[in-house]
Amino acid sequence: MADVAAAWRPYRAVLASRVRSQASYRGGFVLDLASSLLVGLVELAEVWVLYRAISDPGGIGGLDLAAAVLVFGLADLSFSIADMLVGHVDTLPRYLRSGTLDVFYLRPQPLLAQLVTSEISVRRITRIAVGAVALGIGLVINDIAWTPLHVLFLALVVLTSTATFAGVFVAAAGVQFFLVDASEMTNAIVYGGRYAASQPASVWSKPLVALFGFAVPIAFTAYLPTVALLGLRGSAWLPGWVGWLAPLAAVWTWAVALLAWRTGIRHYQGGGG
């Protein structure tokens, strides 16, 4: 226990000072919180308006409004937590230019752990709240045959979906070592993935299924777990039972993320990569 505390101390010291620093710009901080909240509410309202406007009682891609709110809640909660914790890793090109990464080499902690804990975006907390409330509403208004397995699954999915999104951020950072100007492209994957996460994957085109179903397994963060929870049928490419495998997507994403990161670091040090 004492070992864990000692190992955690460097990260805690940095994070605590980041939080204090952000909170100390009080005016700006409150404004950030409010705008983050507003954007979240607008996106939730979009889902509501869209599904209300659909006359088909089957909804879109097999999801009705209630199910869509659940998907949105899961996607938004997990993405926003990941964004708060690791979203800043997309500033890596700036770190490379200013030499901040060189400074990380001078400290006795792993480089990726230092990068991840070098910042924390506290203002995302309101966005996380929107996701949590949407998830709560989604759980109440849907007809779920609750068993202990369902409860365990849901808790696990919130964790692993967060991990999946975090892994996508880290993989994108790894790519930036090679293509310092690639942030447009990686942003398209990261934020496109966020948007895709709250959509029913059953209506996706084949290329989209290949990209966000398998390569970057965004379908596993919210849509497929919802299909599993509600006992829906899913689609030919992504049948309902696949939803129960959602947590494995986090393992896959992190394997890719760590590979991308290591390859990036090798390239940076010039070890040939």
Place this chain on the structure above:
Amino acid sequence: MRTTTTAPAVQVSQLTRTFRVRSGVLGRREVTAVDDLTLTIEAGESVGYIGANGAGKSTTIKMLAGILVPTSGTVRTCGLEPVAQRKALARRMGVVFGQRSQLWWDLPLAESYRILAAVHGLSAAREQERTAELVERLELGAFLATPVRQLSLGQRMRGEVAAALLHSPALLVLDEPTIGLDVLSKQRLREFLLAERAAHGTTLLLTTHDMGDVSRLCERVLLVDHGRLAYDGSLAGLSREVGARRVLVVDLAAPTPDLVEVPHAEHLGSEGGGLRQRLAFDDAATTAAAVLAAVSERVQVRDLSVEEPDVEDVVRRVYQSRGR
């Protein structure tokens, strides 16, 4: 200072590093930044690593710190393999990069030290003792509460040095620590580094453009040119080889005939009918004070400055003296 029981601070053998850089539209070209470098720095030494811009100094330091992997050859820093044992090395080595910052820009300076103490796992007692020592000796007290981004360059650089030394490393590497500093800040920093070395026996390796840093701080000079070691020895030896002289510039109270008979000094020229005169002297033979005293005996001095030899000039003359 030299002991046989501790590992050398730095031990590099046939160290080479190349970069592939774009040239033209499609072409790529190899640049050899460090070329077959072999040298050893014993624990406790103070070494000046000098060379022209682009000579390979920073690249060498990055390999010593494990930031860059050598293309070929071996590196041991504090007895460790820098890339493989980076974390262990970080506990024994401190680095100041003149061009980049270890400090948190939006936080008060003191906060950076609290964080770095946690980063290096210092105990509360050790943290307090070491911070107090550095704050006092580097005279940081007046601006500890100031956000780093508001510090002057001289204040910030002293802050950076304290940050690199907080965990009491055995080896301190400084890459261009005095670049852009005013005379007073340079002097304070040099005095501090001398005192730190005297108190803790810290090994010092510094790259610089300023021969003044070398003559005040370093017992040994390594001169690197195009990635190759061109000289390794004492500053006096370097001066003997190339005559790396400093120049005393005096403004006199009245126009004076050329001061050609000052001992160990050569009259380089006069301006304003002898109101301002330039005298070159060799550090190995005399001191600025002795030359000034000799001038003052002859004529009243109103103002003075000392020009350091230019590193670029020294490099050129090393090659000239060795007759191409």
